[in-house]
Amino acid sequence: MMVKFVRTSLLIICITLPLSGCWDIKDINHRLLPVTMGIAKQGEEYEVILQIPQPTQNTTKIKIVKETGKTITQAIDRISMNMESSVELLHLRIIIIDKETAELGIADILSGFIRAREVSSKTLLVICDEELDSFFANVNGAMESENIAIFDFFEKDKGWTPHIVLTRVWEAFRSIHSYTIDVAIPIVASGESTIISHVGSAVMKKGRMVDRVTSDESLLFNTFHGEGAEGKIEVMDKASVLIVDSAVKNKHQFVDNRPYLQCQINIDVVILEAQKGATNEVIKNDLEKALSNRFKELFAKIQANKADILGLGQYYRSNIPRTKLKEWRTAYYPALTLDVQFHVDIRNEGYIKNPS
Amino acid sequence: MDKSLHVIVMYILTHLALIFFVYPGNIIDSTTQGHWAAIFIGVAVHFIFIYLYMKGLSFFPKKDLISIYFGAGKIVSIIFLLPLACYLLMINIITIRAYSEIITIVFLSNTPLWAIMALLLSISTFIAISGIETIFRTGILLMILFLPPVLFVFFASFQNVDWHYFLPLNSDLGFFAKREFYQSFFAFSGGFIFLGFVQPYFSYSRKKILLAAVALVPFFIFSVYIPILTFGQATASLFTLPYVVVVDTININWLMFDRVTMFFLLSLITFIFLFISLIQWKTVRIINKCIPAVNSVYVIVALSLFTYLVCLFIPNWKEVKNLFWWNSMLRFYILIAIPISVYMIGLHSKRGGKQNDG
Amino acid sequence: MDAILSEITNKFAENEDFFIERSELLDVPVFFLGFHSLIDLTKTKTNIQRNINHTIATKASLEDCLTLLGEEKNVEDAALSILEGKLIICLEVDSKCIVTAPVSKPLNRSIEPPTNENVLLGSLNSFTEELEANLGLVRKQILSEHLRSKSFTVGRTQKKKLSLLYLEDSTDRKLVQQVIKRIEANQEKAIQNIQSLAKALGFSSWGIVSKFNITELPQEAVFYLKKGRVVLFLDQFPAALILPKLLWDMFVLESDNNHPAPMMIALRLLRIFGALITLILPGLYVALVAINPEILQIELALSIAKSREGVPYPAFVEIIIMLIVLELILEASARLPKTIGPTITMVGGIILGQAVVEAKLVSNLLIIILAATTIATSTVIGFQNLLTIRLCKYAMVILASIFGVLGIISGLVLISAYLASIKSFSIPFLHIQSTKDEADHG
Structure with a gap:
């Protein structure tokens, strides 16, 4: 009987025990859930701009709030203090970093995000080419009528195109500490007719922006990482094609402490437009030549900056002892010889025959 | 009656609960390359001793660990059962404290620790009071409900791996000098002792348990390697709970939910409930055998109150880690001494029996 | 004789519908006792007369006739039988109580489709209030020589009939014995509803899971019988109570197999x-x-x-x-x-x-x-x-x-x-x- 009593009372305790406490209860309509955060460092202080969608009866209004603080947390706390509901970064989708701040380095910002866990590590990083204030003002003006659009721009099943390099917080964080990999971060500015315009990608080395590459080069970057090319138009003087598939084959060698990489990129394309006289053969050759030149330029640029955004160092992890691997960027990477070959395959020509 | 299924399920669930949290961090901290060596040494030790343990137990069908030791004499039982009871008690305290801390780190950052610990303890105590059969049956239900999400997230966590990080393969044996390596045995030593306690209630086939242990090997390997393959050793070593961070990076668009981590961790927490109740039950079995006069229900309740109080006095994560480290001496004693001693007693009694016969 | 008669009369005297009627069977004076509300007396009498006339043809004595009509019982049982709607014949001379089955008033509904459970594909009969009818429904569903039934009368002041059914070849002997033991141990307790039945069977009445599986459908009851469960019928309760109840029963219907x-x-x-x-x-x-x-x-x-x-x-x-x-x-x-x-x-x-x-x-x-x-x-x-x-x-x-x-x-x-x-x-x-x-x- 006693046993039963103890059991029953335990059961009751389990259920009712902490009814007294409602520590975490804060209803969703009393939380402000910003989707975009802008960060700029001004002297010693961080300037944080939040873009907060506020649901009202029929539409969603977007509110922009700005605050400064010694740390990002402090700035957000100040916003929270001054707003009617508390700001929670749980649903942050995009972090927009001012260009000057990116050049100074974002390592601290990133490790702060990863440590606190409030910001999802899947949040995308973007660098802004103009003043954050004007950027947000312009974007907001353009978005007035529509719903939250700025992250749709980067969503794979929505507005994303292979010209845009997607880099998430965790990837950037990894690159800061990894010996052999760097990342690229897309650069945007507010657009004239469109909401935002994509201007290229930033080359990040150990969390600092060292150079920038163009939009077309970003496409190559994505192609190299295998997730790229699908469905993108490549314009030449004579024709434009749609890349439908791409595959990369790498052969790496490590001779006399010098890395060699032979890289073959196979691309399947579909012809979209062709001017008179542009035969398949011509298109194919021109495309191959153009792409490999462009790739070489890209590689020369990043190699000069000693930033391994292609992650080539990954191939030599077994060749270089771990103690030496730390020096990959400085000792080995500049000496890397890259031989790139594009192989284009025209899969079909659409409804109209094209002379081969 | 052969109830291998129950025992296997329990074995797998309790180990899964232990693997994914602290274990990857320990292994990653213990060496910078070739983690497989550290993992395999752990797994091999695990296999050797569960085999010995079960072999030893098989000499005594229908007898549990306690009666085996009692049968071998008073001194033997004190030498082995007293440390075992202490160890179980400590594990109980550590598990509850550590996991409630993890819960506050990962979600529920505003909920006070005492409430989470009370929740963990009261539910486990409830299960433990209902007895071993309830624990095992609950295990089956929990497996049906929560193993699928765990497996789903486990496979989904391969999403961001970069296989190049597997290299370099060669390993040094430097991890033998590291504290963390010895701490990693928590994942191996915590779960298997119960095999000696269930004998009169559940019989099981040794081969199936070994198979279950084999099935766990991939989880041991990949719980360590997935963080490394995703982040690289240099970054992964920065994290307190590497696997949890990896799960955070999984991006599944079609799922209606954003953070899959939650479900993974919570499913593992349910296995922790089981683990704690099993430990409580074991402790009480030992105590009860020594003081048979007291009703075991009171012992369990008193025990969990004691655990709760001790947990309240542990102020921070550092102390938990310290406790973890102090516990590892005892852990190795349990991991090594108990299987060997059971085996020896078994051999001895078998030989003795034969001499008596012939 | 008078002692018996007056004892029974005393018990029921305050009921308007109780009757004692003096009559003669084969020139022997007898008393008919019973309830108007339960017995159709006129029809019953004609029936008895016809029966007796029939037996007389075979030259049997009154003794034989009476044993043919019913069985002899002591006062206690006779009083209970009256409550159950039986007719008592008391012989004036040698103080005997014979309990016979009369023509009863039609107080039972016929067998109808179930009201609380829906059947999609399957037999539409459902259990009714009458215990015998329910047993019959089960017997019709399962033509097996292994079907066993056992009846109990429980309660001291308020009597209730209880029947237990099981299939001998598929039910665990121990289970049946346990159930019987529990019921017999609690035979004194009044069982009017499921809660009191559960208590009598030794279950805690505070559990949030009902201890019986209750079904209105003979088809389902038989399904459970085949699976080795025990079925209990409570008189005037139009459903079968299945013991023991398992979690899986929440999700499984026999008619699914169709x-x-x-x-x-x-x-x-x-x-x-x-x-x-x-x-x-x-x-x-x-x-x-x-x-x-x-x-x-x-x-x-x-x-x-x-x-x-x-x-x-x-x-x-x-x-x-x-x-x-x-x-x-x-x-x-x-x-x-x-x-x-x-x-x-x-x-x-x-x-x-x-x-x-x-x-x-x-x-x-x-x-x-x-x-x-x-x-x-x-x-x-x-x-x-x-x-x-x-x-x-x-x-x-x-x-x-x-x-x-x-x-x-x-x-x-x-x-x-x-x-x-x-x-x-x-x-x-x-x-x-x-x-x-x-x-x-x-």
Whole structure:
């Protein structure tokens, strides 16, 4: 009987025990859930701009709030203090970093995000080419009528195109500490007719922006990482094609402490437009030549900056002892010889025959 | 009656609960390359001793660990059962404290620790009071409900791996000098002792348990390697709970939910409930055998109150880690001494029996 | 003789419908005793006369005739028989009480289709109040020589008949013996309803899971008999009580077997899913809205926030209020006569569907969740199981409002553990089957 009593009372305790406490209860309509955060460092202080969608009866209004603080947390706390509901970064989708701040380095910002866990590590990083204030003002003006659009721009099943390099917080964080990999971060500015315009990608080395590459080069970057090319138009003087598939084959060698990489990129394309006289053969050759030149330029640029955004160092992890691997960027990477070959395959020509 | 299924399920669930949290961090901290060596040494030790343990137990069908030791004499039982009871008690305290801390780190950052610990303890105590059969049956239900999400997230966590990080393969044996390596045995030593306690209630086939242990090997390997393959050793070593961070990076668009981590961790927490109740039950079995006069229900309740109080006095994560480290001496004693001693007693009694016969 | 007569008369004298009629059978003076309300006396008398005339033809004595008419009983039993609606014939001379079966007034309804359970494919007969009829229905369903039945009369002042049925070849002997032992030990106790029966069988009356599986359908009862369960019939209770009840019974119907196997499996999975949804969904709403909104995708989070805009109280209060309103509607429509019932449905529908949302008292997402929950609850088999799940749902909501998703998960653990801890007649609730060979899967 006693046993039963103890059991029953335990059961009751389990259920009712902490009814007294409602520590975490804060209803969703009393939380402000910003989707975009802008960060700029001004002297010693961080300037944080939040873009907060506020649901009202029929539409969603977007509110922009700005605050400064010694740390990002402090700035957000100040916003929270001054707003009617508390700001929670749980649903942050995009972090927009001012260009000057990116050049100074974002390592601290990133490790702060990863440590606190409030910001999802899947949040995308973007660098802004103009003043954050004007950027947000312009974007907001353009978005007035529509719903939250700025992250749709980067969503794979929505507005994303292979010209845009997607880099998430965790990837950037990894690159800061990894010996052999760097990342690229897309650069945007507010657009004239469109909401935002994509201007290229930033080359990040150990969390600092060292150079920038163009939009077309970003496409190559994505192609190299295998997730790229699908469905993108490549314009030449004579024709434009749609890349439908791409595959990369790498052969790496490590001779006399010098890395060699032979890289073959196979691309399947579909012809979209062709001017008179542009035969398949011509298109194919021109495309191959153009792409490999462009790739070489890209590689020369990043190699000069000693930033391994292609992650080539990954191939030599077994060749270089771990103690030496730390020096990959400085000792080995500049000496890397890259031989790139594009192989284009025209899969079909659409409804109209094209002379081969 | 052969109830291998129950025992296997329990074995797998309790180990899964232990693997994914602290274990990857320990292994990653213990060496910078070739983690497989550290993992395999752990797994091999695990296999050797569960085999010995079960072999030893098989000499005594229908007898549990306690009666085996009692049968071998008073001194033997004190030498082995007293440390075992202490160890179980400590594990109980550590598990509850550590996991409630993890819960506050990962979600529920505003909920006070005492409430989470009370929740963990009261539910486990409830299960433990209902007895071993309830624990095992609950295990089956929990497996049906929560193993699928765990497996789903486990496979989904391969999403961001970069296989190049597997290299370099060669390993040094430097991890033998590291504290963390010895701490990693928590994942191996915590779960298997119960095999000696269930004998009169559940019989099981040794081969199936070994198979279950084999099935766990991939989880041991990949719980360590997935963080490394995703982040690289240099970054992964920065994290307190590497696997949890990896799960955070999984991006599944079609799922209606954003953070899959939650479900993974919570499913593992349910296995922790089981683990704690099993430990409580074991402790009480030992105590009860020594003081048979007291009703075991009171012992369990008193025990969990004691655990709760001790947990309240542990102020921070550092102390938990310290406790973890102090516990590892005892852990190795349990991991090594108990299987060997059971085996020896078994051999001895078998030989003795034969001499008596012939 | 007079002693017996007066004893019985004293017992029932204050009943208007009690009669003592003096008459003669074969020139022997006798008394007929019984209740007008239960016996059609005129017809009975003619019947008896016809019987006697028939026997006289074979030149038998009155003694023989009477033994043919019924059996002799002592006063105690005779009084009980009167209550049961039997006719007593008392011989004036040698103080004998003969209990005979009269022509009774038609007080039983005929066998009808079930009212509380729906049959999609399967036999439409359902049990009625009369115990014998129910036994007969079972016998018709299962033509087996292994079917055994045993009757008990329980209660001291208020008597009740109880019958126990089992199939000898598939039921565990121990189970049957245990049940019989328990009933016999408690034969003195009054058993008027399921709760008192459960108590008599030694179950705690505080468990939230009903200890019997109750079915109106002979087909289902036979299905359980074949699976090695014991079936109990309580007189004047129009359903079979099946012992022991197992978790799996919530999801399995015999008539499922009338579908092809894939459909059968799909249907059963659907029911399990329904039960889980009922348990989880309301709690999940509270957890996601109030505690762990980071789990939601941002689009979803925003639309939920939008729908909750202007709702004055926290999600927990919101859902509890609406759940209780919903339970009230359910209970009210069960109470009301069938003619007024639809009104409740309509009023309730308007309240739940429109007015509350428009008045900004609750969010419209909550209405969707409530509707889904209510629908999902109803997929479970057996009304008493439905009640259990409905109750558990509240525990989940409370836990969820404290610990968020962790609360839901620990609620599930708690419920699992509770279910795992239930045992009846040493058969765990989570067993899949309880046949003799103890095929055990959980």
